[in-house]
Amino acid sequence: MATLKEIARAAGVSTATVSNVINGNYKRVSEETVAQIQALIRQAGYVPNQAARSLAQRESRFIAIIVQASPDENIFLNPYNATYVGALIVNLYKKGYYPLIRFTDDFGAVEQDIRGWNVAGALFNGSYSRYLENLESLAFIPSVFTDCYFDLPGVNHVRLDDEAGGRIAGDYLYRMGHRRAAFVAMALEDSDVDKRRLVGFRDALGRHDLTVPDQWVFPSADFEAQRERLTALLGSPDGPTAFFCSADQIALHLIDFMRSVGLSVPGDISVMGFDNLPIASVSVPKLTTVAQDIDQKALVSVDTLVRHIQNKDLTPEKVILGVSLVERESVRRLG
Amino acid sequence: MATLKEIARAAGVSTATVSNVINGNYKRVSEETVAQIQALIRQAGYVPNQAARSLAQRESRFIAIIVQASPDENIFLNPYNATYVGALIVNLYKKGYYPLIRFTDDFGAVEQDIRGWNVAGALFNGSYSRYLENLESLAFIPSVFTDCYFDLPGVNHVRLDDEAGGRIAGDYLYRMGHRRAAFVAMALEDSDVDKRRLVGFRDALGRHDLTVPDQWVFPSADFEAQRERLTALLGSPDGPTAFFCSADQIALHLIDFMRSVGLSVPGDISVMGFDNLPIASVSVPKLTTVAQDIDQKALVSVDTLVRHIQNKDLTPEKVILGVSLVERESVRRLG
DNA sequence: CTGTTAGCGCCTTCAG
DNA sequence: CTGAAGGCGCTAACAG
Numbered sequence: 001m002a003t004l005k006e007i008a009r010a011a012g013v014s015t016a017t018v019s020n021v022i023n024g025n026y027k028r029v030s031e032e033t034v035a036q037i038q039a040l041i042r043q044a045g046y047v048p049n050q051a052a053r054s055l056a057q058r059e060s061r062f063i064a065i066i067v068q069a070s071p072d073e074n075i076f077l078n079p080y081n082a083t084y085v086g087a088l089i090v091n092l093y094k095k096g097y098y099p100l101i102r103f104t105d106d107f108g109a110v111e112q113d114i115r116g117w118n119v120a121g122a123l124f125n126g127s128y129s130r131y132l133e134n135l136e137s138l139a140f141i142p143s144v145f146t147d148c149y150f151d152l153p154g155v156n157h158v159r160l161d162d163e164a165g166g167r168i169a170g171d172y173l174y175r176m177g178h179r180r181a182a183f184v185a186m187a188l189e190d191s192d193v194d195k196r197r198l199v200g201f202r203d204a205l206g207r208h209d210l211t212v213p214d215q216w217v218f219p220s221a222d223f224e225a226q227r228e229r230l231t232a233l234l235g236s237p238d239g240p241t242a243f244f245c246s247a248d249q250i251a252l253h254l255i256d257f258m259r260s261v262g263l264s265v266p267g268d269i270s271v272m273g274f275d276n277l278p279i280a281s282v283s284v285p286k287l288t289t290v291a292q293d294i295d296q297k298a299l300v301s302v303d304t305l306v307r308h309i310q311n312k313d314l315t316p317e318k319v320i321l322g323v324s325l326v327e328r329e330s331v332r333r334l335g
Numbered sequence: 336m337a338t339l340k341e342i343a344r345a346a347g348v349s350t351a352t353v354s355n356v357i358n359g360n361y362k363r364v365s366e367e368t369v370a371q372i373q374a375l376i377r378q379a380g381y382v383p384n385q386a387a388r389s390l391a392q393r394e395s396r397f398i399a400i401i402v403q404a405s406p407d408e409n410i411f412l413n414p415y416n417a418t419y420v421g422a423l424i425v426n427l428y429k430k431g432y433y434p435l436i437r438f439t440d441d442f443g444a445v446e447q448d449i450r451g452w453n454v455a456g457a458l459f460n461g462s463y464s465r466y467l468e469n470l471e472s473l474a475f476i477p478s479v480f481t482d483c484y485f486d487l488p489g490v491n492h493v494r495l496d497d498e499a500g501g502r503i504a505g506d507y508l509y510r511m512g513h514r515r516a517a518f519v520a521m522a523l524e525d526s527d528v529d530k531r532r533l534v535g536f537r538d539a540l541g542r543h544d545l546t547v548p549d550q551w552v553f554p555s556a557d558f559e560a561q562r563e564r565l566t567a568l569l570g571s572p573d574g575p576t577a578f579f580c581s582a583d584q585i586a587l588h589l590i591d592f593m594r595s596v597g598l599s600v601p602g603d604i605s606v607m608g609f610d611n612l613p614i615a616s617v618s619v620p621k622l623t624t625v626a627q628d629i630d631q632k633a634l635v636s637v638d639t640l641v642r643h644i645q646n647k648d649l650t651p652e653k654v655i656l657g658v659s660l661v662e663r664e665s666v667r668r669l670g
Numbered sequence: 671c672t673g674t675t676a677g678c679g680c681c682t683t684c685a686g
Numbered sequence: 687c688t689g690a691a692g693g694c695g696c697t698a699a700c701a702g
Contacts, residue, residue, distance in 0.1 A: 086411030
């Protein structure tokens with residue numbers, strides 16, 4: 001395991017010079033020296049020690065990726081999370097940063113990571129609650145929050161126009177002849193995203209004097225736990241003819257539930273999703289959904305973060321990404 | 336940002352003592368001192384600098400998770416990868432290690448990570464080729480390979496009994512009355528896993544004097560690219576009545592393809608998957624598949640690795656996990 | 671263009 | 687049970 005000092009000695013130069021060529025400061029070194037040192041580095045198979053580097057610079061190339069969840073929950077079981085985090089990782093590497101991934105709802109742990117590793121920045125995902133007010137580290141490192149509606153001062157935000165998404169769904173269902181529609185959230189209580197989508201949905205329907213009664217909004221996708229309530233609703237002659245789900249993942253499970261009670265989608269009941277995950281285009285039926293561009297969201301998040309890392313006195317940014325309708329098979333035209 | 340030295344001064348003790356209480360070496364410190372120091376640490380919000388720690392110890396708490404892929408490919412788009420890596424992360428954290436994730440097919444980069452960060456161990460996923468022979472770092476750090484059939488000396492392996500999986504599929508299809516079956520791989524050329532599953536599949540069928548002709552094995556799941564060949568096959572009166580896919584993900588796409596050409600599954604054609612991902616139980620039709628236990632695989636991989644980190648002169652282990660049949664809806668009984 | 675000199679924050683003998 | 691001292695590998699002024 002060669003060290004910088006050793007290759008300096010071998011080259012007959014100082015460590016400072018070697019450090020310069022390693023870090024691409026070629027203007028401070030003669031061409032020949034650069035070439036010679038690079039040759040030595042290659043030949044010795046020298047790899048800089050990142051810990052030493054971080055220590056000396058008081059900053060690492062790590063970016064914390066924090067996903068709010070129980071630490072022993074595999075959040076990648078949710079395809080949206082997996083897709084998004086995967087896209088973040090790809091974009092981070094392109095910019096020369098390492099992801100430091102943490103699934104947790106313990107902000108003490110988050111702070112340990114951030115401070116302990118001297119991370120260069122942090123990416124928070126999910127609708128965080130006010131726990132965050134106590135996250136002192138945030139004052140010192142650049143960070144961007146995705147899909148968070150809790151307004152922290154001085155922090156960057158990247159999110160969707162969730163209300164517009166809800167409106168798109170409401171409008172579309174209305175246009176397709178539906179007059180009675182229900183809503184299924186991922187976790188209504190904790191998720192501002194769910195709340196906004198519901199607001200938009202009710203808003204669009206409201207313009208046609210239609211309402212979504214509270215008994216028709218399902219706060220979570222645990223259909224088994226709500227089986228009785230759901231089947232009662234489904235059995236009623238003036239029950240909903242369509243369900244708008246806050247995620248494709250939910251829609252898929254809803255469709256499965258419908259099947260289990262002998263109902264067909266979209267034959268008997270229409271279902272709309274949100275996200276437009278890849279799976280939405282191969283499911284049976286293919287999902288009509290409100291699409292977001294997950295890759296773009298990841299790209300924007302990383303770009304914004306890196307920009308703020310490189311220039312610490314940039315002003316906080318808030319970017320709202322648009323969403324759009326993708327019409328497929330899971331919604332039937334009525335009447 | 337308090338440092339160890341500062342809290343030592345505040346406590347009126349040496350840095351060595353503080354270091355001991357931080358690392359739980361309580362036997363070398365009096366109870367009162369421990370309590371006092373812990374109080375100071377809490378109050379100062381002191382977080383140890385991990386870079387300094389790694390530097391001094393010449394080892395970090397990182398475990399490299401390497402997935403062979405192009406660096407700008409989001410591998411979590413594949414639900415199997417996402418699920419497995421997510422499970423690894425969860426298990427790693429339980430043991431007090433950090434995941435250092437890298438998607439790449441450039442083993443120079445892998446070596447940079449491993450050496451640069453002084454990782455404590457490495458987890459390799461996928462059927463690696465002989466590139467690995469040149470990975471000198473492997474000689475020095477504990478590692479485990481999952482689903483790899485390339486036998487490196489002195490390295491741990493965790494994988495499935497893929498041949499048995501193929502046999503289970505072949506037997507089942509035969510039992511269900513199928514006499515002509517095809518096979519779809521993820522990436523036959525590069526994947527030993529695919530090859531083994533095919534071997535097992537052919538083996539089981541061969542016992543009944545049935546063969547799977549080469550024209551019936553599809554080396555990848557890019558159905559669009561092979562549309563003509565596939566439809567010709569499907570249109571033929573003595574074409575296959577069933578397809579065994581090397582992954583649930585493939586099966587889902589195949590089913591979609593079948594639909595696009597007006598064929599129903601399992602009405603016209605039966606389809607079997609492999610993996611038993613969560614999605615397999617809510618798809619339409621629900622997938623009959625060869626199940627593996629992904630959580631168990633992750634747990635065993637992490638346990639094995641940690642054991643070898645803690646005791647460097649353990650002997651290499653090779654663990655083969657069993658697979659089993661999960662019967663659902665996508666295979667029809669014939670005749 | 672290149673060398674010297676201090677640290678960065680922590681761990682780890684070795685004494686006491 | 688505690689302290690002193692050296693060093694892990696690299697960077698960053700500041701000289702030259």
